Amino acid sequence: xxxxxxxxxxxxxxxxxxxxxxxxxxxxxxxxxxxxxxxxxxxxxxxxxxxxxxxxxxxxxxxxxxxxxxxxxxxxxxxxxxxxxxxxxxxxxxxxxxxxxxxxxxxxxxxxxxxxxxxxxxxxxxxxxxxxxxxxxxxxxxxxxxxxxxxxxxxxxxxxxxxxxxxxxxxxxxxxxxxxxxxxxxxxxxxxxxxxxxxxxxxxxxxxxxxxxxxxxxxxxx
Amino acid sequence: xxxxxxxxxxxxxxxxxxxxxxxxxxxxxxxxxxxxxxxxxxxxxxxxxxxxxxxxxxxxxxxxxxxxxxxxxxxxxxxxxxxxxxxxxxxxxxxxxxxxxxxxxxxxxxxxxxxxxxxxxxxxxxxxxxxxxxxxxxxxxxxxxxxxxxxxxxxxxxxxxxxxxxxxxxxxxxxxxxxxxxxxxxxxxxxxxxxxxxxxxxxxxxxxxxxxxxxxxxxxxx
Numbered sequence: 271x272x273x274x275x276x277x278x279x280x281x282x283x284x285x286x287x288x289x290x291x292x293x294x295x296x297x298x299x300x301x302x303x304x305x306x307x308x309x310x311x312x313x314x315x316x317x318x319x320x321x322x323x324x325x326x327x328x329x330x331x332x333x334x335x336x337x338x339x340x341x342x343x344x345x346x347x348x349x350x351x352x353x354x355x356x357x358x359x360x361x362x363x364x365x366x367x368x369x370x371x372x373x374x375x376x377x378x379x380x381x382x383x384x385x386x387x388x389x390x391x392x393x394x395x396x397x398x399x400x401x402x403x404x405x406x407x408x409x410x411x412x413x414x415x416x417x418x419x420x421x422x423x424x425x426x427x428x429x430x431x432x433x434x435x436x437x438x439x440x441x442x443x444x445x446x447x448x449x450x451x452x453x454x455x456x457x458x459x460x461x462x463x464x465x466x467x468x469x470x471x472x473x474x475x476x477x478x479x480x481x482x483x484x485x486x487x488x489x490x491x492x
Numbered sequence: 493x494x495x496x497x498x499x500x501x502x503x504x505x506x507x508x509x510x511x512x513x514x515x516x517x518x519x520x521x522x523x524x525x526x527x528x529x530x531x532x533x534x535x536x537x538x539x540x541x542x543x544x545x546x547x548x549x550x551x552x553x554x555x556x557x558x559x560x561x562x563x564x565x566x567x568x569x570x571x572x573x574x575x576x577x578x579x580x581x582x583x584x585x586x587x588x589x590x591x592x593x594x595x596x597x598x599x600x601x602x603x604x605x606x607x608x609x610x611x612x613x614x615x616x617x618x619x620x621x622x623x624x625x626x627x628x629x630x631x632x633x634x635x636x637x638x639x640x641x642x643x644x645x646x647x648x649x650x651x652x653x654x655x656x657x658x659x660x661x662x663x664x665x666x667x668x669x670x671x672x673x674x675x676x677x678x679x680x681x682x683x684x685x686x687x688x689x690x691x692x693x694x695x696x697x698x699x700x701x702x703x704x705x706x707x708x709x710x711x712x713x714x
Binding site (some may be wrong): 281294310313340341344345364365366377393394395396397398401406414416418421423424425426427431439442445446 | 533534535562563564566567572586587588615616617618619625630636638639640642643645646647648649661664667671
């Protein structure tokens with residue numbers, strides 16, 4: 271009988287990513303940096319919310335920011351222009367995610383000395399980014415009102431791996447068929463422990479609570 | 493010197509997909525069925541628009557519909573309930589796309605005799621579905637007003653491979669910072685030949701034009 275060699279590609283990729291995520295976490299621990307990974311569908315308001323959040327936090331803590339996009343550099347430029355914090359644009363060459371290895375390589379470009387908070391604005395996608403641990407301490411997802419309250423049923427993994435789920439663009443809720451009770455029920459069925467917070471970068475709704483929550487997480491990390 | 497075997501995985505996948513897409517097109521040609529592939533970000537209104545469109549067309553032509561989702565069957569059920577047409581739900585097991593091979597396998601489940609129009613509602617994603625020819629005669633993408641006019645710059649391939657780009661949720665344009673001129677300019681830079689059509693399933697804006705355009709394409713296909 272001939273010898274058959276079997277390789278478990280999925281497990282290898284996953285184990286390799288876990289090892290890289292551990293390297294990211296080790297580097298962050300050395301520097302005392304708290305790392306949040308921001309995920310969402312395209313156009314759910316990541317850059318706008320991050321800009322508002324960073325402007326609230328930047329005089330209290332030292333923040334660095336990374337943006338992943340396929341080939342444009344719009345988001346990092348917008349964040350840098352609107353907030354003045356150090357911002358890095360990562361071009362991932364057409365992939366639908368960023369993994370821990372790519373995150374680790376990107377972190378070589380930053381001097382993290384004194385950085386209290388590292389923010390990653392992931393690529394706009396509800397499928398792929400959920401599959402890769404980036405080494406972040408918290409996964410935060412944005413789920414915008416115009417997308418509709420059924421999205422947890424259709425993209426379950428993203429809602430399962432997120433620690434904080436921000437319902438964004440709350441200022442537009444009267445224009446859409448978005449049932450908050452149904453949305454929460456759909457999320458809770460997948461993720462009973464997630465923090466669910468309705469927010470609007472435009473009106474400021476929920477932004478105090480988000481700021482407090484993040485500062486508490488940073489405090490606990492030290 | 494030892495023999496080194498080199499396999500070009502990317503090329504093989506692409507060539508295999510092209511061959512499968514040709515099989516899909518051959519089957520459709522035999523049946524006289526016109527095939528449109530509907531792509532967009534999550535929550536841009538694919539199911540709502542398709543339901544409205546099918547209800548306009550179903551007394552004029554024979555329509556079958558397929559929905560791809562990770563694990564839910566909501567969309568096919570909604571379309572079937574709201575329109576009465578034959579609808580098939582495909583679960584793709586967590587992938588971010590459907591390719592020509594999966595499409596061909598799904599088509600084995602349909603009796604296409606007498607079907608004038610086959611509609612595929614692709615998974616909500618602006619990255620992966622753009623990379624795979626499904627065998628469709630036309631790619632139609634939905635780009636919703638709440639997503640923002642910069643999306644072509646961030647997801648260029650999707651806007652490049654689409655023949656018809658529907659700007660959806662036009663009824664909400666006064667609530668969002670969406671500059672139509674800028675959106676068109678961003679699309680035209682990638683795809684000078686795309687048909688760009690603003691629509692609203694809620695108010696009916698653009699739906700007559702979309703219906704006419706589709707019926708003309710079907711007529712040309714025969």
